[in-house]
Amino acid sequence: SYVLTQPPSVSVAPGKTAKISCAGSNIGGRNVHWYQQIPGQAPVLVIYDDSVRPSGIPDRFSTSNSVKTATLTISRVEVGDEADYYCQVSDTVSGSDQFVVFGGGTRLTVL
Amino acid sequence: QVQMVQSEAEVKKPGASVTVSCKASGFTLTSYGVSWVRQAPGQGLEWMGGITFYNGKSKYAQKLQDRVTLTTDTSTSTAYMELRSLISDDTATYYCARVFSDSSGWHFDLWGRGTLVTVSS
Numbered sequence: 001s002y003v004l005t006q007p008p009s010v011s012v013a014p015g016k017t018a019k020i021s022c023a024g025s026n027i028g029g030r031n032v033h034w035y036q037q038i039p040g041q042a043p044v045l046v047i048y049d050d051s052v053r054p055s056g057i058p059d060r061f062s063t064s065n066s067v068k069t070a071t072l073t074i075s076r077v078e079v080g081d082e083a084d085y086y087c088q089v090s091d092t093v094s095g096s097d098q099f100v101v102f103g104g105g106t107r108l109t110v111l
Numbered sequence: 112q113v114q115m116v117q118s119e120a121e122v123k124k125p126g127a128s129v130t131v132s133c134k135a136s137g138f139t140l141t142s143y144g145v146s147w148v149r150q151a152p153g154q155g156l157e158w159m160g161g162i163t164f165y166n167g168k169s170k171y172a173q174k175l176q177d178r179v180t181l182t183t184d185t186s187t188s189t190a191y192m193e194l195r196s197l198i199s200d201d202t203a204t205y206y207c208a209r210v211f212s213d214s215s216g217w218h219f220d221l222w223g224r225g226t227l228v229t230v231s232s
Contacts, residue, residue, distance in 0.1 A: 030215070030216075031215040031216060031218075033218040033219075035156075035219075037156075041224075042206055042222040042223065042224050042225055043148075043156065043206070043208075043219075043222055044222070045218065045219060045220050045221075048211070048218045048220070049215070049218075054220060084155075086155065086156055088156075088218065088219075089216065090215065090216020090217050090218075091216075092215070092216055097172070097173035097174075098158065098172055098173065098174075099158070099170045099172075099216070099217070100146070100158035100161070100170075100172075100216070100217055101158070102148075102155060102156040102157070102158060103155075104155050105155040105156070
Protein backbone atom coordinates (compact mmCIF):
# COMPACT_ATOMS: atom_id res chain seq x y z
CA SER A 1 0.00 0.00 0.00
CA TYR A 2 1.02 3.60 -0.56
CA VAL A 3 3.01 5.26 2.22
CA LEU A 4 3.44 8.94 3.09
CA THR A 5 6.34 9.86 5.37
CA GLN A 6 6.42 13.03 7.46
CA PRO A 7 8.96 14.17 10.06
CA PRO A 8 7.54 13.72 13.57
CA SER A 9 8.32 17.26 14.62
CA VAL A 10 9.37 20.68 13.39
CA SER A 11 10.22 23.63 15.59
CA VAL A 12 10.27 27.28 14.60
CA ALA A 13 10.41 30.67 16.28
CA PRO A 14 7.50 33.10 15.93
CA GLY A 15 7.74 35.18 12.79
CA LYS A 16 9.98 32.68 11.02
CA THR A 17 9.16 30.18 8.28
CA ALA A 18 8.27 26.53 8.91
CA LYS A 19 8.56 23.81 6.28
CA ILE A 20 6.85 20.44 6.72
CA SER A 21 7.68 17.71 4.24
CA CYS A 22 5.61 14.76 3.02
CA ALA A 23 7.45 12.11 1.04
CA GLY A 24 5.90 9.43 -1.14
CA SER A 25 6.60 7.53 -4.32
CA ASN A 26 5.87 9.80 -7.28
CA ILE A 27 3.86 12.09 -4.99
CA GLY A 28 4.32 14.81 -7.57
CA GLY A 29 1.85 12.93 -9.76
CA ARG A 30 -0.87 12.97 -7.11
CA ASN A 31 -3.08 15.66 -5.62
CA VAL A 32 -1.89 16.33 -2.08
CA HIS A 33 -4.08 17.76 0.66
CA TRP A 34 -3.02 19.16 4.03
CA TYR A 35 -4.83 19.33 7.36
CA GLN A 36 -4.13 21.23 10.54
CA GLN A 37 -5.17 19.71 13.86
CA ILE A 38 -4.86 21.87 16.93
CA PRO A 39 -4.62 19.64 20.03
CA GLY A 40 -8.05 18.65 21.28
CA GLN A 41 -9.81 19.73 18.08
CA ALA A 42 -10.90 18.16 14.83
CA PRO A 43 -8.68 18.45 11.74
CA VAL A 44 -9.17 21.42 9.43
CA LEU A 45 -8.38 21.43 5.70
CA VAL A 46 -5.73 24.08 4.98
CA ILE A 47 -4.61 23.13 1.45
CA TYR A 48 -6.30 20.96 -1.17
CA ASP A 49 -5.38 19.87 -4.68
CA ASP A 50 -1.69 20.59 -4.07
CA SER A 51 -1.96 24.34 -3.64
CA VAL A 52 -5.49 25.65 -3.15
CA ARG A 53 -6.35 27.38 0.10
CA PRO A 54 -9.94 27.04 1.33
CA SER A 55 -11.78 30.19 2.24
CA GLY A 56 -10.49 31.59 5.52
CA ILE A 57 -7.03 30.06 5.36
CA PRO A 58 -4.39 32.81 5.33
CA ASP A 59 -1.94 33.13 2.47
CA ARG A 60 0.86 32.43 4.93
CA PHE A 61 0.13 28.79 4.09
CA SER A 62 1.60 27.64 0.78
CA THR A 63 3.01 24.51 -0.81
CA SER A 64 5.60 23.27 -3.23
CA ASN A 65 5.88 19.85 -4.80
CA SER A 66 8.60 17.76 -6.41
CA VAL A 67 8.47 14.23 -7.79
CA LYS A 68 9.11 12.68 -4.38
CA THR A 69 8.18 15.31 -1.81
CA ALA A 70 5.35 17.72 -1.09
CA THR A 71 6.15 20.57 1.27
CA LEU A 72 3.83 22.75 3.33
CA THR A 73 5.34 26.15 4.08
CA ILE A 74 4.00 28.39 6.82
CA SER A 75 5.39 31.92 6.64
CA ARG A 76 5.48 34.42 9.49
CA VAL A 77 4.60 31.67 11.94
CA GLU A 78 2.28 32.59 14.79
CA VAL A 79 1.76 30.92 18.17
CA GLY A 80 -1.68 29.88 16.98
CA ASP A 81 -0.12 27.77 14.21
CA GLU A 82 1.16 25.30 16.78
CA ALA A 83 -0.59 22.06 15.79
CA ASP A 84 -0.23 18.69 14.11
CA TYR A 85 -0.15 18.78 10.32
CA TYR A 86 -1.13 15.85 8.12
CA CYS A 87 -0.70 15.32 4.40
CA GLN A 88 -3.17 13.11 2.51
CA VAL A 89 -3.53 11.59 -0.93
CA SER A 90 -5.85 9.12 -2.61
CA ASP A 91 -4.40 5.85 -3.86
CA THR A 92 -6.45 5.41 -7.00
CA VAL A 93 -4.53 2.36 -8.16
CA SER A 94 -6.97 -0.45 -8.84
CA GLY A 95 -6.99 -3.00 -6.04
CA SER A 96 -5.32 -0.74 -3.51
CA ASP A 97 -6.06 -1.79 0.05
CA GLN A 98 -6.23 1.81 1.26
CA PHE A 99 -7.96 4.34 -0.96
CA VAL A 100 -7.19 7.29 1.31
CA VAL A 101 -3.73 7.59 2.85
CA PHE A 102 -2.62 10.00 5.56
CA GLY A 103 0.93 10.80 6.49
CA GLY A 104 1.93 10.09 10.07
CA GLY A 105 1.65 13.75 11.02
CA THR A 106 4.13 16.45 12.03
CA ARG A 107 3.91 18.34 15.31
CA LEU A 108 4.77 21.99 14.72
CA THR A 109 6.12 23.62 17.85
CA VAL A 110 6.40 27.39 18.01
CA LEU A 111 9.26 28.18 20.33
CA GLN B 112 -24.68 26.86 10.00
CA VAL B 113 -22.76 24.34 7.91
CA GLN B 114 -21.58 21.57 10.21
CA MET B 115 -21.54 17.86 10.87
CA VAL B 116 -22.94 16.93 14.27
CA GLN B 117 -21.77 13.68 15.79
CA SER B 118 -23.26 11.53 18.53
CA GLU B 119 -21.97 11.49 22.07
CA ALA B 120 -19.15 9.44 23.56
CA GLU B 121 -19.61 5.71 24.09
CA VAL B 122 -18.09 3.11 26.39
CA LYS B 123 -18.26 -0.47 25.18
CA LYS B 124 -17.02 -3.85 26.32
CA PRO B 125 -14.72 -5.98 24.17
CA GLY B 126 -16.68 -7.99 21.62
CA ALA B 127 -19.54 -5.51 21.49
CA SER B 128 -20.57 -3.24 18.62
CA VAL B 129 -20.83 0.52 18.44
CA THR B 130 -22.72 2.80 16.09
CA VAL B 131 -21.70 6.44 15.69
CA SER B 132 -23.97 8.90 13.93
CA CYS B 133 -23.17 12.07 12.01
CA LYS B 134 -25.88 14.51 10.96
CA ALA B 135 -25.23 17.04 8.20
CA SER B 136 -26.54 20.50 8.87
CA GLY B 137 -26.71 23.49 6.54
CA PHE B 138 -25.97 21.56 3.36
CA THR B 139 -27.23 18.63 1.33
CA LEU B 140 -25.27 15.53 2.25
CA THR B 141 -26.05 13.78 -1.02
CA SER B 142 -24.25 16.53 -2.93
CA TYR B 143 -21.01 15.29 -1.42
CA GLY B 144 -20.03 12.12 0.37
CA VAL B 145 -19.14 11.18 3.89
CA SER B 146 -16.09 9.43 5.21
CA TRP B 147 -14.94 8.19 8.60
CA VAL B 148 -11.50 8.72 10.09
CA ARG B 149 -10.36 7.57 13.50
CA GLN B 150 -7.57 8.66 15.80
CA ALA B 151 -6.28 6.55 18.67
CA PRO B 152 -5.03 8.48 21.72
CA GLY B 153 -1.79 10.25 20.87
CA GLN B 154 -1.72 8.76 17.38
CA GLY B 155 -2.28 9.92 13.81
CA LEU B 156 -5.28 9.85 11.52
CA GLU B 157 -6.51 6.53 10.14
CA TRP B 158 -9.00 6.42 7.26
CA MET B 159 -11.74 3.83 7.72
CA GLY B 160 -13.98 4.19 4.72
CA GLY B 161 -16.51 6.40 3.02
CA ILE B 162 -19.46 6.76 0.69
CA THR B 163 -19.97 9.02 -2.30
CA PHE B 164 -23.53 9.62 -3.38
CA TYR B 165 -23.11 10.60 -7.02
CA ASN B 166 -22.26 6.97 -7.84
CA GLY B 167 -23.62 5.24 -4.74
CA LYS B 168 -20.29 3.57 -4.09
CA SER B 169 -18.60 2.88 -0.79
CA LYS B 170 -14.95 2.22 -0.12
CA TYR B 171 -13.42 0.63 2.94
CA ALA B 172 -9.94 0.29 4.38
CA GLN B 173 -9.03 -3.33 3.86
CA LYS B 174 -7.86 -3.64 7.46
CA LEU B 175 -11.35 -2.86 8.79
CA GLN B 176 -13.72 -3.90 6.01
CA ASP B 177 -14.80 -7.11 7.76
CA ARG B 178 -15.90 -5.21 10.88
CA VAL B 179 -17.19 -1.86 9.58
CA THR B 180 -20.47 -0.97 7.93
CA LEU B 181 -21.22 2.54 6.67
CA THR B 182 -24.80 3.55 6.01
CA THR B 183 -26.73 6.73 5.42
CA ASP B 184 -30.30 7.92 5.92
CA THR B 185 -30.72 10.53 3.22
CA SER B 186 -34.13 11.54 4.56
CA THR B 187 -32.45 12.91 7.68
CA SER B 188 -29.02 13.66 6.15
CA THR B 189 -27.46 11.35 8.71
CA ALA B 190 -24.54 8.96 8.25
CA TYR B 191 -23.79 6.00 10.47
CA MET B 192 -20.66 4.01 11.18
CA GLU B 193 -21.02 0.60 12.84
CA LEU B 194 -17.91 -1.13 14.16
CA ARG B 195 -18.29 -4.72 15.37
CA SER B 196 -16.27 -7.13 17.50
CA LEU B 197 -14.61 -4.29 19.37
CA ILE B 198 -11.14 -4.70 20.83
CA SER B 199 -9.14 -2.38 23.05
CA ASP B 200 -7.20 -1.09 20.04
CA ASP B 201 -10.47 0.36 18.72
CA THR B 202 -10.40 2.93 21.52
CA ALA B 203 -10.20 6.17 19.56
CA THR B 204 -11.93 9.36 18.56
CA TYR B 205 -14.03 8.73 15.47
CA TYR B 206 -14.53 11.60 13.05
CA CYS B 207 -16.96 11.94 10.19
CA ALA B 208 -15.88 14.20 7.36
CA ARG B 209 -17.53 15.60 4.27
CA VAL B 210 -16.02 14.20 1.12
CA PHE B 211 -15.17 16.25 -1.91
CA SER B 212 -14.61 13.81 -4.75
CA ASP B 213 -13.10 14.28 -8.20
CA SER B 214 -11.09 12.27 -10.69
CA SER B 215 -7.95 12.53 -8.56
CA GLY B 216 -9.60 11.14 -5.45
CA TRP B 217 -11.06 12.45 -2.22
CA HIS B 218 -10.35 15.14 0.29
CA PHE B 219 -12.26 16.23 3.37
CA ASP B 220 -13.39 19.82 3.62
CA LEU B 221 -15.60 19.70 6.70
CA TRP B 222 -15.17 17.58 9.82
CA GLY B 223 -17.35 16.67 12.77
CA ARG B 224 -16.03 17.31 16.26
CA GLY B 225 -15.39 13.64 16.88
CA THR B 226 -16.91 10.90 19.03
CA LEU B 227 -14.76 9.18 21.63
CA VAL B 228 -15.31 5.43 21.75
CA THR B 229 -13.70 3.66 24.68
CA VAL B 230 -13.43 -0.12 24.69
CA SER B 231 -12.87 -1.45 28.18
CA SER B 232 -13.88 -4.44 30.23
